Amino acid sequence: MQVTPTPQAPRALIIGAGIAGLACAMRLRVAGYQVSVLERHGTPGGKIRTVPSVAGPIDAGPTVLTMRHVFDDLFALFGERLEDHVRLIKQDVLARHFWPDGNTLDLCHDEERNMGAVRAFAGDHSAAQFLKFSRRARRLFAAFDQPMMQAADPQLATLTSTVLKQPGLIPAMAPLSTLRGLLRSAFDDPRLRQLFGRYATYVGGSPSHAPGLLALIWQAEAAGVWVVEGGMHKLVEAIAALLRAHDVTLRTDADVARIELQGDRVAAVCLGDGTRLPCDVLVHAGDPRALATGALGPGVSHVARVTTRAPRSFSARVLSFAATPSRDDLVHHNVFFQSDPDAEFRDVMAGRVPAQPSCYICALDRGQGRAPPPVERFEIITNAPATDDTTDPEDLTPWLHQITQQMAQFGMTFSPKPTAQTVTTPQAFARMFPGSLGALYGQSPHGMTAALKRPRARTQIPNLYLAGGGTHPGAGVPMATLSARHAVEAILSDQTSMSVSAPTAMRGGMSTG
Known part of the structure; x- marks a missing residue:
């Protein structure tokens, strides 16, 4: 599907060509925007990056895809199929785990096989505990997918209502427990507690401090893991090629020095080489802490202030x-x-x-x-x-x-x-990654309400939006890609609201309330 912008098409700039910035570009392009993506490095990808070797480019960031439907939906925006652009290989073994005592345990995408593997590894009782834990993770994922991950602006009241409508969900969440505490009650075998505790590191946390709710991460992996043939960077290359074919400008080695405001709105982005790029909408798809610390100018330093405290x-x-x-x-x-x-x-x-x-x-x-x-x-x-x-x-x-x-x-x-x-x-x-302090997952996931404290897509500046792993719904390739959907849906909703309200204001119907 080819979309050709009209001369009057609004201009969208995106800072950052990580997976969130690229996904924003796809969505905005389909919506008819003139889109330019600005990337400070020499290639797109952000944390999906490589280093050279005698055997070819080596991934030095994310290594697999989970939640494949997120990427199928993304390519479908252009009327394309993901599998026509990259070869995905579903993994039979999700991960092989090794311990110093010589024992190993494979986990795969089939629950019955996993039970058999756990039974051989740690006995019948552990296999029964694994089945119970797996069902708990599946239930938690199903309960919180829509009101949390899929929601652009999740609220505690909505999540509380979700919990109250499902008897038994509260004990499954173990709301007063850390992930380590939940796993202590779930497994007698310390090795299984160690294995599933590592899922806290998927969002940059410790099982001794992250909430028990993070047990749901196991379901995201158990639902399927895909390897991109050649490496994750091949996915970035495929998206970049699609964007260029649809007249999106990908500008690398473009280091943003300052965001320029006129009144209360973003007017332009100024690069380090002095280039000034006007825009109607700006998406910042880097770490939002860069804005809050003034790295992109004092005019936007009031945005995402929570990131300077968290x-x-x-x-x-x-x-x-x-x-x-x-x-x-x-x-x-x-x-x-x-x-x-x-x-x-x-x-x-x-x-x-x-x-x-x-x-x-x-x-x-x-x-x-x-x-x-x-x-x-x-x-x-x-x-x-x-x-x-x-x-x-x-x-x-x-x-x-x-x-x-x-x-x-x-x-x-x-x-x-x-x-x-x-x-x-x-x-x-x-x-x-400016402003990040080297953190790979944004804010810490520690604490029961940590996920609700991430910056959202909308900011105090009407035409400045946020996307990326440092924003809601969080870190990881699928989550960062979902953040792009939240940002662009907010942009389009706000644009519609403005176009509806403008004629009313012109007729003298502006509210004084």
């Missing part, structure tokens, strides 16, 4: 490299746990890089329906605290040695050995 989510150290592994039993997603499940979270909460972190290893060339090449691409992620420092540690070699030694204890080595040159630190993330 604690930040976790960050990470990300190691991306190409090598030949010593073990051949890896799947796409692999988690190597340490014996003390709480040690790394105590360190991160205290602002320290964990001494003994669990390691998430994405074997990017696995799970693609064919044998991996001799030299494979890998991404290793460990939790780390956010930081206001933008200067990398002088020597990352000790940390890298520690991580490789941990892997060696599992019989996992790589040839050649990875080097510190391809480590992305929280300090590097802080430089890449």
